[in-house]
Amino acid sequence: xxxxxxxxxxxxxxxxxxxxxxxxxxxxxxxxxxxxxxxxxxxxxxxxxxxxxxxxxxxxxxxxxxxxxxxxxxxxxxxxxxxxxxxxxxxxxxxxxxxxxxxxxxxxxxxxxxxxxxxxxxxxxxxxxxxxxxxxxxxxxxxxxxxxxxxxxxxxxxxxxxxxxxxxxxxxxxxxxxxxxxxxxxxxxxxxxxxxxxxxxxxxxxxxxxxxxxxxxxxxxxxxxxxxxxxxxxxxxxxxxxxxxxxxxxxxxxxxxxxxxxxxxxxxxxxxxx
Amino acid sequence: xxxxxxxxxxxxxxxxxxxxxxxxxxxxxxxxxxxxxxxxxxxxxxxxxxxxxxxxxxxxxxxxxxxxxxxxxxxxxxxxxxxxxxxxxxxxxxxxxxxxxxxxxxxxxxxxxxxxxxxxxxxxxxxxxxxxxxxxxxxxxxxxxxxxxxxxxxxxxxxxxxxxxxxxxxxxxxxxxxxxxxxxxxxxxxxxxxxxxxxxxxxxxxxxxxxxxxxxxxxxxxxxxxxxxxxxxxxxxxxxxxxxxxxxxxxxxxxxxxxxxxxxxxxxxxxxxxxxxxxxxxxxxxxxxxxxxxxxxxxxxxxxxxxxxxxxxxxxxxxxxxxxxxxxxxxxxxx
Numbered sequence: 001x002x003x004x005x006x007x008x009x010x011x012x013x014x015x016x017x018x019x020x021x022x023x024x025x026x027x028x029x030x031x032x033x034x035x036x037x038x039x040x041x042x043x044x045x046x047x048x049x050x051x052x053x054x055x056x057x058x059x060x061x062x063x064x065x066x067x068x069x070x071x072x073x074x075x076x077x078x079x080x081x082x083x084x085x086x087x088x089x090x091x092x093x094x095x096x097x098x099x100x101x102x103x104x105x106x107x108x109x110x111x112x113x114x115x116x117x118x119x120x121x122x123x124x125x126x127x128x129x130x131x132x133x134x135x136x137x138x139x140x141x142x143x144x145x146x147x148x149x150x151x152x153x154x155x156x157x158x159x160x161x162x163x164x165x166x167x168x169x170x171x172x173x174x175x176x177x178x179x180x181x182x183x184x185x186x187x188x189x190x191x192x193x194x195x196x197x198x199x200x201x202x203x204x205x206x207x208x209x210x211x212x213x214x215x216x217x218x219x220x221x222x223x224x225x226x227x228x229x230x231x232x233x234x235x236x237x238x239x240x241x242x243x244x245x246x247x248x249x250x251x252x253x254x255x256x257x258x259x260x261x262x263x264x265x266x267x268x269x270x271x272x273x274x
Numbered sequence: 275x276x277x278x279x280x281x282x283x284x285x286x287x288x289x290x291x292x293x294x295x296x297x298x299x300x301x302x303x304x305x306x307x308x309x310x311x312x313x314x315x316x317x318x319x320x321x322x323x324x325x326x327x328x329x330x331x332x333x334x335x336x337x338x339x340x341x342x343x344x345x346x347x348x349x350x351x352x353x354x355x356x357x358x359x360x361x362x363x364x365x366x367x368x369x370x371x372x373x374x375x376x377x378x379x380x381x382x383x384x385x386x387x388x389x390x391x392x393x394x395x396x397x398x399x400x401x402x403x404x405x406x407x408x409x410x411x412x413x414x415x416x417x418x419x420x421x422x423x424x425x426x427x428x429x430x431x432x433x434x435x436x437x438x439x440x441x442x443x444x445x446x447x448x449x450x451x452x453x454x455x456x457x458x459x460x461x462x463x464x465x466x467x468x469x470x471x472x473x474x475x476x477x478x479x480x481x482x483x484x485x486x487x488x489x490x491x492x493x494x495x496x497x498x499x500x501x502x503x504x505x506x507x508x509x510x511x512x513x514x515x516x517x518x519x520x521x522x523x524x525x526x527x528x529x530x531x532x533x534x535x536x537x538x539x540x541x542x543x544x545x546x547x548x549x550x551x552x553x554x555x556x557x558x559x560x561x562x563x564x565x566x567x568x569x570x571x572x573x574x575x576x577x578x579x580x581x582x583x584x585x586x587x588x589x590x591x592x593x594x595x596x597x598x599x600x601x602x603x604x605x606x607x608x609x
Binding site for chain 2: 206210213240243247
């Protein structure tokens with residue numbers, strides 16, 4: 001049965017991947033090329049638009065479409081890398097806490113609790129302050145702030161699985177402790193992890209947009225969606241579309257990641273699938 | 275018991291702050307990038323650099339720097355901002371009221387919206403108003419405050435220009451304030467036109483800040499109210515003929531407050547954390563906006579001062595929340 005959510009999500013993500021990979025080919029202009037005689041042009045469809053600039057220009061006369069296309073590169077890189085790393089770290093610690101229990105669980109759970117009492121935006125800004133602005137700093141900040149999301153859920157799920165008969169059966173068959181975790185328990189967590197991962201990708205897109213909006217992401221001459229929003233914010237009364245277009249991109253991509261997670265959850269759950 | 279508990283928590287404030295100070299100090303010293311190197315003009319000699327280093331307390335071994343910094347701190351001297359060339363304490367005190375006023379207004383808005391929604395949903399439990407409230411709170415929580423703020427700017431600031439979207443007040447408006455708490459001061463002095471002007475400026479940023487907390491309050495309070503309504507005392511009151519409104523407002527609400535306050539307390543500290551982004555979006559002249567500028571400029575003394583200020587605010591806010599819970603819950607008071 002084709003799922004409308006999955007179809008939308010996969011469609012959007014495919015478009016974004018193509019846009020990111022082929023940005024130099026697709027973009028009608030260089031994203032930094034200025035044309036001061038054609039500044040603040042509106043997108044096609046509004047009065048005064050220029051077909052050379054389908055989505056209009058910013059205050060320096062740079063092509064908005066080209067800048068949005070190049071912006072997908074940062075958004076997608078951060079979404080994939082940061083979410084995967086946060087997932088690996090959080091899952092590893094969650095597995096340890098849930099599987100071993102005892103003082104390890106105590107230690108990791110306490111750490112998660114302390115971690116989650118910090119406001120995430122403030123924590124990521126302080127982290128970027130320490131690491132120094134840049135793409136790697138954004139990724140590290142997201143990983144350090146968001147691993148707790150995975151850790152909490154994985155820990156709880158491992159505890160549930162640990163009490164199941166199949167785990168006892170595997171141990172009785174002579175499988176080692178770690179072998180059981182790796183080859184018996186982990187596959188059962190895979191659907192859950194996949195869903196968490198897609199949700200985290202959406203979150204990472206937002207956090208990257210926030211950090212580039214405040215000027216703490218990649219160098220300011222490289223186009224990012226958050227950076228475009230900040231530039232649009234400065235001229236919002238003259239050219240509201242400069243802020244609206246990158247916002248639309250962010251909302252669409254985040255929605256796609258969330259719907260992918262929702263769709264996968266139903267698809268991968270054997271009970272719901274039937 | 276209760277006062278002693280609070281006193282003990284109060285006594286823990288200075289050591290906690292000291293811990294934060296140590297962490298911040300060490301973290302910021304191990305970072306790459308020399309803030310002094312960025313401020314010297316080309317052609318400055320080594321002596322000039324050394325003098326600047328000394329001036330900003332960035333010379334000598336780390337431990338000595340730390341002791342000197344701590345000594346200054348104890349005297350209330352937070353050092354001098356590198357980018358703004360002013361005393362850090364003065365800069366922060368200048369900006370702090372704007373942030374506090376914004377957070378306070380957000381707290382009021384969140385409480386009003388959250389309580390209103392929860393009472394509405396609990397009064398018409400199982401009917402369409404409850405489902406509507408559930409849908410709205412779900413949507414509110416799904417959209418991050420970053421997008422709420424930007425959406426408000428586009429919709430209520432530009433497309434339908436109802437409200438101002440930048441700053442605390444129109445700079446062209448003549449104004450004179452004795453304190454930094456502009457809105458509270460103009461209200462107290464009964465300068466109502468001015469208060470309305472300030473209120474309009476604060477409305478969008480405060481609402482943006484308030485929405486996540488409002489949704490959280492609405493959800494938790496609704497659940498607690500429904501639970502309280504199912505208890506014997508509420509059923510009893512209803513059986514005795516009290517109206518549903520009275521049972522809800524008098525019997526259920528008081529008992530639903532305790533779980534609501536303790537569950538939403540975490541979110542209140544997030545309110546202060548959220549000011550950083552919201553102030554940036556709405557060009558609000560508070561310490562959150564200043565913190566981002568300080569990070570971009572790598573202004574070590576200012577970052578240190580601001581992190582300490584935020585830490586102090588968090589600690590005091592948590593303390594206040596504990597006090598409120600103690601006051602609300604008689605079981606804890608007599609424990």
